[in-house]
Amino acid sequence: MSDSTPPSCEPVRIGIVSISDRASTGVYEDKGLPALQDWLTRALHNPVTFEPRLIPDEQALISQTLIELVDAGCALVLTTGGTGPALRDVTPEATLAVAHKEMPGFGEQMRQISLAFVPTAILSRQVAVIRERSLIINLPGQPKAIAETLEGLKNPDGSPRVNGIFAAVPYCIDLIGGPYLETRDEVCKAFRPKNAVRPAR
Ligand SMILES: Nc1ncnc2c1ncn2[C@@H]1O[C@H](COP(=O)(O)OP(=O)(O)OP(=O)(O)O)[C@@H](O)[C@H]1O
Numbered sequence: 001m002s003d004s005t006p007p008s009c010e011p012v013r014i015g016i017v018s019i020s021d022r023a024s025t026g027v028y029e030d031k032g033l034p035a036l037q038d039w040l041t042r043a044l045h046n047p048v049t050f051e052p053r054l055i056p057d058e059q060a061l062i063s064q065t066l067i068e069l070v071d072a073g074c075a076l077v078l079t080t081g082g083t084g085p086a087l088r089d090v091t092p093e094a095t096l097a098v099a100h101k102e103m104p105g106f107g108e109q110m111r112q113i114s115l116a117f118v119p120t121a122i123l124s125r126q127v128a129v130i131r132e133r134s135l136i137i138n139l140p141g142q143p144k145a146i147a148e149t150l151e152g153l154k155n156p157d158g159s160p161r162v163n164g165i166f167a168a169v170p171y172c173i174d175l176i177g178g179p180y181l182e183t184r185d186e187v188c189k190a191f192r193p194k195n196a197v198r199p200a201r
């Protein structure tokens with residue numbers, strides 16, 4: 001726990017899944033897992049136990065991995081890669097196959113944010129779902145897309161220009177009975193309705 005960790009911070013287990021045929025077979029170095037871990041470590045005060053997985057674009061294996069991570073107690077699972085239109089891109093199908101509820105707002109907002117960065121943002125079919133007490137979110141495979149979609153776009157003075165999707169993640173996890181996530185405002189200011197904000201202890 002770092003010095004800046006509020007004393008009340010609950011520990012959280014987070015699954016991070018990089019889905020790439022080439023990174024998983026060593027054709028190129030995987031940059032997805034380090035990017036996910038770095039961003040989440042910067043954004044969260046909570047002590048995090050990461051559950052990292054690097055797997056190829058195989059639908060059954062992706063679904064099985066997501067189920068295992070939920071069963072292992074991950075309150076949040078973030079995937080990167082395999083959301084596009086290519087024949088091997090099946091991450092959304094594998095995610096929907098394990099869904100108990102769909103959360104379409106996350107995909108809609110991520111495509112909106114990504115349009116501020118690349119015109120091909122509309123090619124990402126990314127989805128988010130709830131399975132049991134876990135929120136599973138697909139992010140695009142470009143490593144830089146991870147911070148872009150989670151954090152959004154900032155003005156030169158650091159104020160948010162387009163809200164990243166992570167702003168809504170802590171309250172979503174509250175609502176499914178997970179740990180209370182506390183973010184570093186300079187990276188991502190989480191939004192909760194007033195009655196859901198826990199007073200500092
Ligand atoms: N895990 C990763 N590590 C590093 N770069 C990646 C990774 N995943 C994707 N990229 C980069 O982002 C681009 C788009 O990602 P996408 O998920 O569409 O990969 P892809 O073209 O289907 O190939 P693969 O599944 O073999 O990574 C890739 O071509 C690659 O340059």
Ligand SMILES: Nc1nc2c(c(=O)[nH]1)N[C@H]1C(S)=C(S)[C@@H](COP(=O)(O)O)O[C@H]1N2
Nearest residue numbers: 081082083084114120124140141142145148
């Ligand atoms: N923020 C952001 N979103 C992005 C991109 C990006 O570079 N940044 N790349 C786009 C591209 S080129 C594609 S093909 C789709 C799907 O990417 P994936 O198959 O790597 O998941 O994500 C899109 N979304």
